[in-house]
Amino acid sequence: MDEVMIVALLVATLRAAAPLILAGLGELVCERAGVLNLGVEGMMLVGAMVGFAATLTSGSVWLGLLAAMLAGAAMAGVFAVLTIGLAANQVASGLALTIFGVGFSALFGAPYQSHPIPGLATVVFPHLSAAAPLVQQLLLIDPLVWLALAAPFLAGRFLDRTRAGLILRAVGESAEVAHALGYKVMRIRALATVFGGAMAGLGGAYLSLAYTPMWTENMVSGRGWIALALVVFSTWKPLLLALGAVLFGFVTIAGFQAEAWGIPLAPNLLATLPYLATILVLVLISRDTLRLKLNAPAALGKPFHPAG
């Protein structure tokens, strides 16, 4: 194993983690406001499809990303109307949203299959042509990965250090109290949900515009569910979520690397490693039940309707 391989491993890990971080953070903020949206997979798929279609039609990746965020937000908007406006069951509505997203993206994405596009360009740093080739390779990361690396810090800062973040958390802890204090619970929850949808759309678009620049049906392949699991895994903390996503990405990529180097490990064992690691960390976290209880938003999944 030489330096080139280590850098390749690092870059590949970050690329694998980016969609999980983006979608996971959106869900985290949404859950912190007390809304459990199981539709992440569906919103990612629709984001991936719409982002790809918009890029292909407009020729601009940036417009594609914007369209993907709008599409994800629109999906979340439907969810918000159902669960916040009409107080429908969040679990059932979220599952329905995923099933809807799978079908919708497949149906309307059909004409866009097998149109290769140039993916999202990597950020070019001027003045770096003289830098060591290794550093250059490390910096060959597309802008969305940079965003995914910065976003957990921004989200953490927003939730813990701003007034708006405090209000959002209050709504997620006790909607009644927040309401009594005069905050517009339903509006805040709807905004958090829509933000979650936009981030899921962005995470999906990362897959169809940067990771594997193409659209094929069901290309998200369960990453939405992993993003959901990471939110619990992180005990609703943005930085831990990013760490979890990177760990998950690392174990997946390291498994491939081990095979490519000829380290004799059974492929079935390697395939289970990311999930084993996730279960292990979950077990470690849940040993401390108090901590889990303290961190989980108390009003998570509970519909709220202002009385009177």
Next chain:
Amino acid sequence: MLSRRTLMLAPAAGLIAVPAKAVTAALRVAFVYVSPVGDAGWTFQHELGRRALDAAMGAAVRTSFVENVEEGADAERVIRKLAADGNDLIFTTSFGYMNPTLKVAGSFPGKKFEHATGYKRSVNLATYSARFYEGRYAAGVLAGRMSKSGIFGYVAAFPIPEVLQGINAFTLGARSVNPKATTKVVWTSSWFDPGKERAAADTLIAGGADVVTHHTDSTAVAQAAEEKGVFSIAYNSDQSKYGPKTCLSAITHDWSAYYIRRVKAVLDGSWKSIDTWGGVKEGMTKLAPFNAAVPEAVRKEVAGVMAAIGAGTRKPFAGPLADQDGKIKVPAGQAMADKDIAEMKWFVDGVQGKI
């Protein structure tokens, strides 16, 4: 159960079978697909066969298909429904349909069934598959000629005989022109996950592979190679769109002639429950057109290998064949029997990877 997508699409495309009044004479043929048709991949190749059947037989047959049918209990319901709806011949095109097809065939003795890649037959259930490994061998020769490093990357889904045959044949083909060639194998444990296939290909390329190939269903490997500027050899369908500069060719399967032949056999009453394992000779395994990057001499050589395989003068699994530990599995002067090929569970010398 039909998938949601099928339910939405079927009425639009006129796929839901209407009672056959005007066309009582037409033979009704149905196809069951494991994934959406799309425009590349395993199911797409079967769909091309169905379309060719339609074009060749005209009013004599009426075909229909159900796509995206999950393997398992749901498959039985779909197949049963197709049989009950008056289809005379039903092709089920994925390995996991084996037991459901067998069951339904038992309940409809008057109908005929054909199951792809399986091994269970009955009086009205035939099986068919293609020797993909023959194309893989020729692809190995192509890779061996085009590679500078002599290291190949192979993104594979699951260690089942069909996949192992391909990896071994590819390596043997490459070694026939470069005895030092090695094939590095990475398993994705999924037939279809573009992200994983992409990551696996990236890893192999970073590890020095300058020709990559795959036994998975997406186009991610060809795309990764194009981006990194190394060669790829695709599988299932021509993927030159995804690798205009680097996708050298593709191992494809063509079911058109087979489907037409079997339908004709039903029409003239000669249909029997048999097992067909066709390859280059039968036109079931083919190579897609070569990329402009392939020099004339190499094209000729690879075409020659394909022709020799078709003529039976060159057998991909001819001895001497040693496994990874150097143990002789097939002695010199012998070729592996079909039964042993079908049950292959080991890697030849030159493959780096573990089953």
